[in-house]
């Protein structure tokens with residue numbers, strides 16, 4: 001059952017406001033415009049650290065499938081940290097950490113702050129540090145503090161927890177030590193083929209007037225932030241785009257960053273290769289005059305073996321140097337120096353962050369019944385009344401590794417395009433806001449027809465019957481189905497043995513029938 005809600009990051013134009021929503025937590029990072037000088041007046045520091053964790057015998061986080069136990073690694077997981085500080089001392093600073101994990105967790109965050117406090121005093125704190133997860137469903141679980149999130153891992157898993165806390169801390173230390181003058185630009189654009197609505201029938205319950213405001217039934221916008229070091233040039237980027245980390249299925253047992261982890265790897269490899277090739281090209285074209293060397297030796301993603309012939313042809317076009325005499329000392333010294341200097345070059349860090357991915361699936365071909373191959377029932381995502389047989393298909397179906405690669409590559413290519421063309425520079429002071437909101441008791445004013453308004457209240461959390469059906473990215477067990485507004489007698493009986501919801505709660509939650517009350 002695919003059941004855990006994502007972290008919501010709402011990014012709206014104008015670009016200069018970034019907000020991260022996360023389970024009652026709101027952090028807004030403001031780089032407000034106006035007034036300030038146009039010189040790059042920020043310090044920028046990036047860091048990246050491994051957080052792969054225990055790769056065997058640990059339940060995986062996301063699908064809540066007790067049988068999904070890690071048994072190896074598809075590719076490793078990382079924490080990537082970005083610090084932006086005002087360059088004058090005492091200026092504000094913000095930290096954003098993106099985890100190749102299903103989500104952050106409050107207990108992880110508390111532990112990280114404890115360590116940051118011991119190391120840096122009050123420089124990095126609850127107010128100016130945001131920790132977000134990419135929502136992969138293929139990482140080790142057991143690092144959250146709430147019961148519902150650690151039921152299938154049979155409790156808390158110390159190893160999962162430690163590696164994430166350590167990785168966040170180390171990535172922030174790296175970023176802190178890398179702080180150097182630089183500038184930030186921003187760009188945005190639509191990416192159409194990396195996410196679809198996995199509950200299109202539920203979306204249709206929104207009023208037509210509201211739906212007509214949007215071009216698509218999910219958010220297709222990618223927003224990218226590019227970091228440029230004053231001396232080294234581009235040193236990294238991160239972007240927000242909404243699509244679930246469910247290209248890898250609920251039966252996968254290899255640890256993976258899913259499509260976003262893959263995209264981050266592709267982009268970091270792309271930059272390393274581009275950088276290498278550009279340096280290479282400069283040296284060679286100077287040595288051998290007219291020879292032009294293709295920018296990229298190979299595609300970073302695949303088919304290296306199939307392209308052997310092409311590579312051999314390519315290799316044969318590389319002419320050897322015309323054999324210069326061993327040159328002056330100064331030139332050697334310069335070359336040695338520049339080689340050393342490359343070692344100092346900050347590593348390129350690229351993160352693919354999750355945003356409002358609530359019902360956005362990377363399984364873009366739609367949901368089909370595994371027995372008949374026909375599309376699932378539109379309103380309930382069932383096959384002949386059963387939810388267990390209805391699965392979304394990725395673009396590489398039936399190969400989920402291929403689907404992961406393709407959805408990762410689509411995000412990567414879009415990000416490169418936005419990265420190369422990012423020209424709108426962020427200016428002004430740095431600000432941030434963070435608050436905890438109690439969503440169990442919130443008054444909300446909604447507008448009604450005829451200009452009237454009505455004030456309504458939220459209620460304490462409760463999971464409905466439909467929740468237990470999971471989603472088409474990972475259906476649940478038993479006879480639950482999506483879109484169920486009635487419930488059934490047997491499960492109500494079971495529920496009442498555990499905890500019968502009160503009348504007030506039932507009224508507040510209706511028309512959703514309650515399966516598990518708060």
Ligand SMILES: *[C@@H]1O[C@H](CO)[C@@H](O)[C@H](O)[C@H]1NC(C)=O
Pocket residue numbers: 281282285286
């Ligand atoms: C050769 O090297 C110089 C200095 O590094 C550079 O400015 C020039 O553009 C290079 N020539 C070519 C053809 O790339």
Ligand SMILES: *[C@@H]1O[C@H](CO)[C@@H](O)[C@H](O)[C@H]1NC(C)=O
Pocket residue numbers: 201378379
């Ligand atoms: C889905 O439900 C809606 C609203 O109840 C109904 O009008 C529609 O016919 C249903 N569609 C299908 C394919 O069952």
